[in-house]
Each structure stands twice: as C-alpha cells, then as structure tokens.
Amino acid sequence: MNSTSRPPVQGSPRALARDTRGRGLRGVLMPRLPRYATRAEKFDAAVLDTYAPVLDRFGERLDALDIAVDLVPRMRLDSATSYWSDEVAADGAVPLGRLVPAGVDETGAPTRPRLIIFRRPVEVRSADRLDTEQWLRFIIARLVATYLNISPEMVDPGAAKDL
Secondary structure (H helix, E strand, C coil): CCHHHHCCCCCCCCHHHHHCCCCCCCCCCCCCCCCCCCCHHHHHHHHHHHHHHHHHHHHHHCCCCCCECCCCCCCCCCCCCCCCCCCCCECCEEEEEEEEEEEEECCCCCCEEEEEEHHHHHHHHHHHHHHHHHHHHHHHHHHHHHHHHHHHHHHCCCCCCCC
16 A cells, blocks of 8 residues: 555654644634534524424423424325325425324334424425524424324414414
8 A cells, every 4th residue: 555645643754744844734724704504404403493492391291202304295295185184284285394103113113203394395485584483383383282182372372373
C-alpha cells in the first residue's frame, strides 16, 4: 500500500511537515455562521415545538406514543375518498397525518403506536411558518385526541380555528 494514501500519524515527521510554520491546520475548520437548516430540519423542529405542550399536558398517557415525520403518505389513496377514519387527519382527500395503532410487524415483533405527520402535504398548504404551526396544531390535536379517546378541544382548544 502506498504511504501517501494513509493519513499521517500525529507526531510523525509527515504530520509535522504539514504544519511547517506552527500555525495549525490549513483553512477554516468550522464556519463562523450557524449551520444552514434544511426545510426538513425546520419542519421536524416545528413538529417537536408543537407537540411539546401536548406532551407536557398528557405526559404519562403519551409515553407509549412515538411521533414521526414522513415525506408523503405511504398508504393506499383513493381520489374519490371524501371520508377518512378518525385515525387520519386530512384536508379533503389529502391525508396530513395518521395514527398507526400498536401492532405486530412483518417479523412478528410488537410495534408501538405512532403518530405520523406528512411533511409535503402540510408544507403545500402553508404560506408561512405560522400557517405551518396552525396546521400542525390541528393535526396533532386531532390524532392525540383519537389516541386518548377524548375530543380534540380537550387536547388543544384553539387548534381548529382559522383553518
């Protein structure tokens, strides 16, 4: 193996040759600006921020519930469907979130219940960050209420306003 393909060992003559003037490594290692957050990272943070007050309010009852974000719905869709079960939060024929009950996966292992929010359908309906937050409040309130078998108004009284 060629010695140039391996990284230099600290204290070796080759490592010292790279730092000939004692000023450290070449170039900037970390940028001075904060790291850019992608749309997916911003959406994930918004979901967690919206879910936090609900979790504080119903903490122990929601311990078994996982929350997840998926890009698009991965479920059988029928364009003629205008009615969804309580386990799906939708805007017309488009599902925005889904509550997947506890069950058993393909390998026979038990699964925990999951609240899944679909990112792209929510982003398409949102003009700005406040719209996104309002849609997330609606979706989370509806699905948590279904999970706890209570009304959505008990989860978040103002969640369904102005949608």
